[in-house]
Amino acid sequence: MELRQRVLELARAYRRAQAPLTPQRLAEGVGLRLVYSSLSEGRFGLVLAEKNLVLIDPQSPARRQRFTLAHEVMHLLIQQDEELLSALHEAHAGQGLERALEALCNLGAAEMLLPAEVVRMALAHQGPHPRLIPQLAEQHQVSEEVVVIALAEHAPQPIIALVAGGQPLRVYFSAQHPLIPQRLPRGAGFRRDDPLVVALETGLPQRATAHLPNHPQPYRVEAYPKGGRVYAVYTAPFCQKD
Ligand SMILES: [Zn+2]
Known part of the structure; x- marks a missing residue:
């Protein structure tokens, strides 16, 4: 069984069954009651299975709350799918x-x-351009992390998508195409001459060849600065056309 395909099918079926996907309906579809409650540092959501409760931190941004809730619901959907579970443990x-x-x-x-x-x-309309990250997040009222994950999954060629910010610039979150094995850790920094740093400092989009920590090969990168953040898409070299 292809794990990712199966997970996408589960999520699609759930979205259709629970539409419209309000926070309450998101939780109720797996038998959970949604309660807003402050959680310990660094935690945005928690499932108390024995009480059939899902706790969501009300202080996190609304779009982040929805993503956290959907993530916790996915844990339950996967847990209830024996075939998927055994394939996961095999792999x-x-x-x-x-x-x-x-x-x-x-x-x-x-x-x-x-x-x-x-x-x-x-x-299909814009190619895997980093401006899609803030654009789709705004249009569909989802967190930028959701867009990053979806772009990396559905791009026609292997890419890494990321959002960086802060001073000095560091990775907020990233996701990579299943064919790219190396991960890019949250919090990773950049050299001073990195195209993402240049994009932030100049306010101008950048196109360049760039290296990533722990990744042996260089990538083509497009960096798009907006609102104090830098959005980037790295294209793996083995599928470059230019
Ligand atoms: Zn989790």
């Missing part, structure tokens, strides 16, 4: 299993909130 173990599970829950959550057909249509 991964230990820490790798946990990472794979979290990534699958993110993938399903993104699909619930931002359907693949919307993303594919935007990609």
Whole structure:
């Protein structure tokens, strides 16, 4: 069984069954009651399975809350799918299993909130341009993380999509196409002459060849600065056309 495909199908079926996807309906479809409650530092959501409750931090931004809620719902949907669970355990173990599970829950959550057909249509019109990240987030009222995950999944060629910000500039979140094995850790920094840093400092979009920490090969990168953040799409070299 192709795990990612199965997770996307689960998410799609859930979105249709629970439409319109209000926070309450999102939670109720898996038998959970939604409660807003402050959580410990760094946590945005928590499922208390024995009480059938899902807790969401009311202080996090509204779009972040929806993504967190959809992510927690995906945990339950995956847990209830025996075939998917056993395929997951066959493919991964230990820490790798946990990472794979979290990534699958993110993938399903993104699909619930931002359907693949919307993303594919935007990609067909504009190509995998980083401006799509703030644009689709605004148009569809989803967090930028959702768009990053969806772009990396549905782009026709292997890409890494990311949002960076802060001073000094660092990675807020990123996602990569399934064919790119190396991950880019949250919080990773950039050299002073990196195209993303140049984009932030000049306010001008950049196109260049760039290296990423732990990635052996260079990438083509497009960086798009907006509102104090830099959005970037890295294209893997083995599928470059120019
Ligand atoms: Zn999780």
